[in-house]
Amino acid sequence: MDVTAAPLPAPTKAFLQKHCFECHDADTQKGKVRLDTLVADYASPATAETWGKVFAQLEKREMPPKKKPQPSDAERQAVLDWLGRELRVAVAARQQAEGRVALRRLNRLEYQHTMHDLLGIEVNLVELLPEDGAAHGFDKVSTALTLSPVQVEKYLEAADVALDAAIGIGPQPTFVQQRFAATNLLANWDGKSHRPLPDGGIALFNSGYSPTELRKFRSPAPGRYRIRISASGFQTDGKPATFRVYGGNFNVGGKTKLLGHFEVPADKPTVVEMVERLDGRGDTLKVMSYGTIPWQNKAEEYTGPGFAIQWLEVEGPLEAKEWPPATRRQLLGEVDLERGTFADAERVLKQFAPRAFRRPVSDADLAPYLTLVRERLDKGVKFGDALRVGLKAILVSPRFLMLDEQPGKLDGYALAARLSYFLWSSAPDAELLSLAAKGDLTKPAVLRTQTERLLKHPKAQAFTEDFTGQWLALRNIEFTTPDTRLYPEFDELLQVSMLQETHAFFDELLTRDLSLLNFVESDFAMLNARLAKHYGIPGVSGLDVRRVALKPEWRRGGVMTHASVLKVSANGTTTSPIIRGAWLADRILGKPVPPPPPNVPAVEPDIRGAKNIRDQLAKHRESENCAGCHAKMDPLGFALESYDVIGGWRERYRISPANPGQRGIEWLTLTVNERGQRIALGPKVEPADTLADGRKFRDLAELKKLLLAEPDAIARGLAEKLLIYATGHGLEFTDEAVLTEIVRKARAQKYGLRALIHEVVASPTFQSK
DSSP states (O other): OOTTSBOOOHHHHHHHHHHTTTTSSTTTOGGGOOOTTOOBOTTSHHHHHHHHHHHHHHHTTOSSOTTSOOOOHHHHHHHHHHHHHHHHHHHHHHHHHHOSSOOEEOOHHHHHHHHHHHHTOOOOOGGGSOOOOOBTTBTTOGGGOOOOHHHHHHHHHHHHHHHHHHHTOSSOOOOEEEEEEGGGGSOTTOOSSEEEOTTSOEEEOOSSSOOOBOTTOOOSSSEEEEEEEEEEEESSTTOOEEEEEEEEOOSTTOOEEEEEEEEEOBTSOEEEEEEEEEOSTTOEEEEEEOSSOSOOSOTTTOOSOEEEEEEEEEEEOGGGGSSSOHHHHHHHTTOOTTTOOHHHHHHHHHHHHHHHHTSOOOHHHHHHHHHHHHHHHHTTOOHHHHHHHHHHHHHTSHHHHEEOOOSSBOOHHHHHHHHHHHHTSSOOOHHHHHHHHHTOTTSHHHHHHHHHHHHHSGGGHHHHHHHHHHHSOGGGGGSOOOOTTTOTTOOHHHHHHHHHHHHHHHHHHHHHTOBGGGGTOOSEEEEOHHHHHHHTOOSOOSSSOEEEEOOGGGOOOSGGGOHHHHHHTBOSSOBOHHHHHHHHHHHTTSOOOOOOOTTSOOOOOOTTSSSOHHHHHHHHHHSHHHHHHHHHHHHHHHHGGGBOTTSOBOSEEEEOOSOTTSTTOEEEEEEETTEEEEEEEEEEOOOOEEOTTSOEESSHHHHHHHHHTOHHHHHHHHHHHHHHHHHTSOOOTTHHHHHHHHHHHHHHTTTBHHHHHHHHHHSTTTTBO
């Protein structure tokens, strides 16, 4: 705290003493905000942020609380006029001197995408780097992206791995192209769980434990492999069969990953082909049935569905077809690593450094890297090793790891980088850098054209997945595993389909420039057969996600009813109106609720069914310390209680009774993987509630209508998230006017999602440091 800061004006101090200090003093600090010691030090970003919150709460009339004595309109406006003037002047002065955004490091995903594009490689570098910090909901915010000695060490390691892949170190990997009979999938001891077929294939039935890894194949090296499998449905009554393929090391402790689910027609051998990366030497494949009986060992007699597999073919690593790899020539040209000279090294680094640093490089800029090479050559180090030192130094340089931005309006190169890391999570390509060099990129029409180009490019899938992954918390999809006793229908394909739905929905809005209000309510969904079955929607077949028109009785529409969102906002066993309400308030409405005081215990829903969650929360809503926040988030969360932890519709809670044999318990019977399973039913769901402003609703459908009555608020909430994600900085007081203008322009374009992104890019906040 700056003790030399100017004292508060007497009227303002008196206002705060009368209306604020009671709840925001040393003892109370509601919302973790203390005002009795807050000074008028607006040059401090942290202090200015707190004063900005004070301004926002007073302006929205959310403070003082409605139950407390209220200031007159004149008193309130006097404080707002003074505080607004002081904040605008101070924040503008600091931004002019320092810029709005602190020096920002590339996060792990951006680093990997950049290295892939720069070197032409496909190597998992993310797993080599420490996890990034996050602020304001995103891991792209400069204040959270520190650079520690450990990270520098890991960047050195990652640079070595990347250069090895690009240059092609060591002997040429063995290239294999082998076809295996299906019988090679069988363990020697497993003679009863499969059925041999006359054509030499086998029929597999078990979707649970299945020792069906391809033991006679071991990948000679990491890389991309072309995999072809001939398969068909077996005993499926003419319906297609679904199977899944995994890759990796299936020994104890080995790493494995899902390569995909595939559908084949009944009784007609069909070849499925994929190109996938195997990450380790000695990796193999495993093929398993899906949606069939978990286990049986009387395959000769079994009459249930399965799938037949005739053969598997593996080809790769595809990179080994050409050696040294083509990426060496892209990086080094025709330079000979055995006979190269210093002049060759200079030529390589002069070509490489501007691409790595995303802007022109002068002789003075390049000199330190050339010196490293020359020193090693003078000491007799081999040319290839000396050149590698120079390349590696560039890849761990702050000019590569950090975004180069200067205070004020961004120059063309910095603008190119900001745009590409916003929409591609990677470095600007040659076209963007060329426009920056000509001085054209800062022209509004050119910038808009380039924004369109980037959005239409396949690389924009990184924006869809990374933005929704953080905005909607989809990255947390694997953080919880639903209780199999309560939710036996949950499976891996359902989870994969959950993510596909939300990604495809976002893409649909973005591609067609549909209204962002569809995030709250839509008359369509993006479904495949697995997800449609989960939602109770008929007429959808196949694994591919497609647009499906919705009927009101299906109770779907908008991301709030997406199973992905409903899963990440639950804990795998129970749902909580508090967690889901806080999620909705923050992610959809842009009105985050402060965390609870440290001395307030969490509410644990009773999965035995003895207590209703509404009754459990009643005490919190009656407490003066808790009522304000709970009144804002609990009603939102109760509206979502009609959806369980995996996003299924429910009218009753599922429970695990302490005594399953007691009388009076009602049971639900589900058929999962050819077997019936019973689940106990508990209390009825009660989604009705009243918003903090007094408006009532009976269910989520009615809540959606109330939310849609304020479209500007929804647009502003999303615009805030986009601006933080795009600039790598939390919102400041002076951003409020920018956001108001962005929303005004988006409203004039029917709140189109694509239009909103264009307005974010066109804003002065996006185009300034």
